[in-house]
Amino acid sequence: MSFEAFLIVAAILFCIGLYGALARRNVLAVLMSIELMFNAVNVTLVAMAKYLAPAGLMDDISTVLTGQVFAVFIITVAAAEIALGLGIVFAMYRTNETVDLSEATQLRN
Amino acid sequence: MLFQDVVFWILAVMAIVGALGVVLLPNLFRAALLLIVVFVAVAGMFILLSAEFLAVVQILIYVGAIAILIIFAVMLTRDVQRGNLPNRMHIPAAVFAALLLSALVAVAVDTEWNFLPDDQQERVELVQVSAVTTLTGEALDEAGVSQTEQKEMQESGLADLLISDYVLPFEAVSVLLLAALIGALVLVRPNPGTGRG
Numbered sequence: 001m002s003f004e005a006f007l008i009v010a011a012i013l014f015c016i017g018l019y020g021a022l023a024r025r026n027v028l029a030v031l032m033s034i035e036l037m038f039n040a041v042n043v044t045l046v047a048m049a050k051y052l053a054p055a056g057l058m059d060d061i062s063t064v065l066t067g068q069v070f071a072v073f074i075i076t077v078a079a080a081e082i083a084l085g086l087g088i089v090f091a092m093y094r095t096n097e098t099v100d101l102s103e104a105t106q107l108r109n
Numbered sequence: 110m111l112f113q114d115v116v117f118w119i120l121a122v123m124a125i126v127g128a129l130g131v132v133l134l135p136n137l138f139r140a141a142l143l144l145i146v147v148f149v150a151v152a153g154m155f156i157l158l159s160a161e162f163l164a165v166v167q168i169l170i171y172v173g174a175i176a177i178l179i180i181f182a183v184m185l186t187r188d189v190q191r192g193n194l195p196n197r198m199h200i201p202a203a204v205f206a207a208l209l210l211s212a213l214v215a216v217a218v219d220t221e222w223n224f225l226p227d228d229q230q231e232r233v234e235l236v237q238v239s240a241v242t243t244l245t246g247e248a249l250d251e252a253g254v255s256q257t258e259q260k261e262m263q264e265s266g267l268a269d270l271l272i273s274d275y276v277l278p279f280e281a282v283s284v285l286l287l288a289a290l291i292g293a294l295v296l297v298r299p300n301p302g303t304g305r306g
Contacts, residue, residue, distance in 0.1 A: 076285070082175045
C-alpha cells in the first residue's frame with residue numbers, strides 16, 4: 001500500500017474515465033466518465049495529503065489537510081456539475097428525443 | 110500493515126473493474142450501478158488514507174445523490190435499449206488514454222517525492238482523522254503530545270480550516286452551488302410557449 005500504488009490506481013481510473021468521456025456516444029455515459037475522473041483526482045489529492053510533507057509543515061500542522069480541503073471543493077463542484085449536466089440532458093432529450101451526442105448537431109452551420 | 114495491503118488491493122481491483130464496466134458495458138443501467146461500486150471503493154480508499162470525513166461525504170454525496178440522479182436520468186431518457194455505443198473516435202481516444210496513462214505512471218514512479226518524516230506520521234494522522242475537531246485531551250495525552258501542540262492540533266480540523274484559511278473559496282463554492290441549482294431549475298422548467306414538460 002505504498003504512495004505510488006495509490007497514484008497508479010488513480011491514474012488508471014482517470015484514464016478509463018478519459019476514454020469514456022471521449023469515446024462514448026450517450027451523454028449520460030460521458031457524465032459518468034467525468035465523475036470517474038473527479039474521483040481519480042480526489043484519490044490523488046488525499047493520498048498526497050497523507051504521504052507528502054507540505055512546505056509549511058513545521059510552522060502550521062494544519063497544512064497537512066490542504067489536500068482534503070481541495071477534495072471537499074472538488075466534491076462540491078462535482079455535485080453542481082452533475083445537477084447542471086442532467087438539466088442540460090433533459091433539455092436536450094426534450095428537443096431531440098435522444099441523448100446521443102453524435103445527433104446533437106443544432107449548432108452546426 | 111498486511112491487512113491494509115489486502116484491503117487496498119481488493120479496493121483497487123473493485124475500482125478498476127467497476128470503472129471498466131462503466132465505460133464498456135452496453136447496458137447503461139448496469140453501468141450506472143457499477144459506478145456506485147467505484148464510488149464505494151474510492152470511499153474505502155479514503156478510509157485507508159485516514160480521511161474518514163471525506164469517505165462519509167463520498168458515500169452521502171456520490172452514492173446517495175449523484176448516482177441516484179444518474180440512475181433516474183437513465184430511466185427517464187429511455188435510451189437504455191440503444192445502449193452505450195462508442196463513437197467513431199474510440200480507437201484514437203483509447204490510444205490517447207493509454208499514452209496519458211503511461212506518462213502518469215512514469216511520473217508517479219520516477220519522481221523523488223518529498224515524503225513526510227517518520228517522526229511526524231502520528232501527529233499528521235491525528236490531525237487528518239479529525240474533520241470536526243473532536244480530539245480530546247486524554248487521547249492526545251495518550252499519544253504523547255505536548256500541551257502547546259495539543260492546542261495547535263485542536264484548532265486545525267478540516268472544519269476550522271474551511272472557515273479560516275479557505276473561507277473565500279468556501280463562499281465562492283456556495284455561490285456556485287446556488288447558481289447551479291437555479292440554472293438546473295431554469296433548464297428543466299416546462300417551455301412556456303408549447304406547454305410541454
